[in-house]
Amino acid sequence: MARKTTNALDIIRHETGIDPRSDPRVQAYRRPFEIAQMIYDARTAAGLTQQQLAERIGTKQPVISQLENADYEGQSLAMLERIAEALSLEVQLRLVPASSTR
Numbered sequence: 001m002a003r004k005t006t007n008a009l010d011i012i013r014h015e016t017g018i019d020p021r022s023d024p025r026v027q028a029y030r031r032p033f034e035i036a037q038m039i040y041d042a043r044t045a046a047g048l049t050q051q052q053l054a055e056r057i058g059t060k061q062p063v064i065s066q067l068e069n070a071d072y073e074g075q076s077l078a079m080l081e082r083i084a085e086a087l088s089l090e091v092q093l094r095l096v097p098a099s100s101t102r
Contacts, residue, residue, distance in 0.1 A: 033070040040068045056086035
């Protein structure tokens with residue numbers, strides 16, 4: 001008898017034949033989610049509300065809300081640097097070899 005898995009990525013691969021870990025169509029959606037989550041995590045770790053972070057970087061609360069929304073694709077490096085500075089963090093960028101599955 002086959003062993004059951006509870007790993008969502010394995011279930012998706014089994015059911016659809018698409019491996020979400022490497023499929024380029026799936027990966028295209030990953031970056032906005034990661035950036036939104038990164039901003040949210042940094043803000044909450046600093047113990048700030050969206051309004052407080054907005055005030056620190058000279059913008060309005062709805063801008064922070066948009067940045068923390070995974071469907072929003074308007075993040076800019078300049079805005080990320082402003083957020084990082086306000087939270088005593090730094091932005092680190094890397095260029096890495098593209099996946100061989102592309």
